[in-house]
Amino acid sequence: MPFVLAVAGCAGDGDSTATVTVTAGASTSATATTLATIDPTAERGKVEAIDGLSGYAQQLAQQGTIRIGVKYDAPGLGYLSNGASAPSGFEIEVAKILAGGLGISPDKIQWVQTVTSTREQALTSNTADLVIATYSMTREREQQVGMAGPYYITGAQLLVRAADQAMLASVTPGPNGNPRLRSLPASLDGRICTTTTSTTANVIVHEFKLTPVLKESFAECVSALQQGTVDALATDGVIELGYAAASGGSLKVIGDPWTEEKYGVGYAKGLAGMCDYIQKTLLRAYKDGSWLAAFEDTLGQSGADSPEPPAFEPC
CATH class of the missing domain: 3.40.190.10 (Periplasmic binding protein-like II)
Structure with missing residues (x-):
């Protein structure tokens, strides 16, 4: 059954709490508790x-x-x-x-x-x-x-809905796709979410020539991904792993890192x-x-x- 992951974040000029609904698998609640x-x-x-x-x-x-x-x-x-x-x-x-x-x-x-x-x-x-x-x-x-x-x-990777994993993995940088690929599919233009002023946003715009959907927080991007208004979250893979772990298998991290973030x-x-x-x-x-x-x-x-x-x- 679904559970709600409520995350304190900022939207615009005021504080808000972004609510992310994820589908819980057998071990999801334990994982989420461990992380929090x-x-x-x-x-x-x-x-x-x-x-x-x-x-x-x-x-x-x-x-x-x-x-x-x-x-x-x-x-x-x-x-x-x-x-x-x-x-x-x-x-x-x-x-x-x-x-x-x-x-x-x-x-x-x-x-x-x-x-x-x-x-x-x-x-x-x-x-x-x-x-x-x-x-x-x-x-x-x-x-x-x-x-x-x-x-x-x-490094930056993609977080996607599990149902889209196979389709998107084949057209993103390896390991499941082409390890020589250094691009993102045109279908993600206007459908890829990341955070305002992030290094990932800069790469998406200037190197991949795509238009990202910009949000103030990761939670807002994850919510948009689960609601179907975007098809991927692009940010550091280690951030995405936390959301994937809390999703009960409904979200997956795909591809190799395509930036280095220190x-x-x-x-x-x-x-x-x-x-x-x-x-x-x-x-x-x-x-x-x-x-x-x-x-x-x-x-x-x-x-x-x-x-x-x-x-x-x-x-």
Whole structure:
């Protein structure tokens, strides 16, 4: 029978809750629960300031609190379930690791709801100290904000209705279609959904020469896909895996990644000490296993393969 996955998101200028109806299979409710109910107050890794903090990082450590912008609509990454007091997911666990690098415990984190189009604004308006929100590192973004990492690498794929899987897989980049193909079918023109200001939208428009349907949140795109007003969601495959896992088999991720998205941690441009602190804290988490455990407890439950720690971009 169908169940309703309610996701807090933003539509236009106001907050809203996007309701996504999915068909539940025998194991779906267990999967959805696993993705959404990790204790948001539980510590992850060491809550101990790293050595050599300076600049704004040192100021945050002395303050003892931190504001972190995260997604609320990405199951397995950053997701706020109905009735929950805080979001959960891999990026939430990464946020707790980074707070721990300042000696700040999870109960001293203020979560700031962030959608794709508001990530830079959250930093430039001093609404958030960090943004950890499926935030791909690009030259254009680094002209506006500081970025450190990456802490994870993924790539854009398609999420489609299971009934359309065979038809669309044959005309998208492998493995089920042509591995040499670097295009998307013309039938998706005006029928492919992605989020406003995303790197995926830029590729769809400028490389594939298609017109995407732009939404403020992933949940809105998934709702449109299930209602039949679009035929595919194009975004990072790791985001789509969370929705596929919660769909009871009604949605499928297809094809190989056709972009490389390096997820970085955003902070206000020019703040001294931030990149060094972020990299040192992530390196500690790589070494002590807390980064991998965070992944396996969240995204790993949706079927994503356990990754190797990615190499950092220079500060």
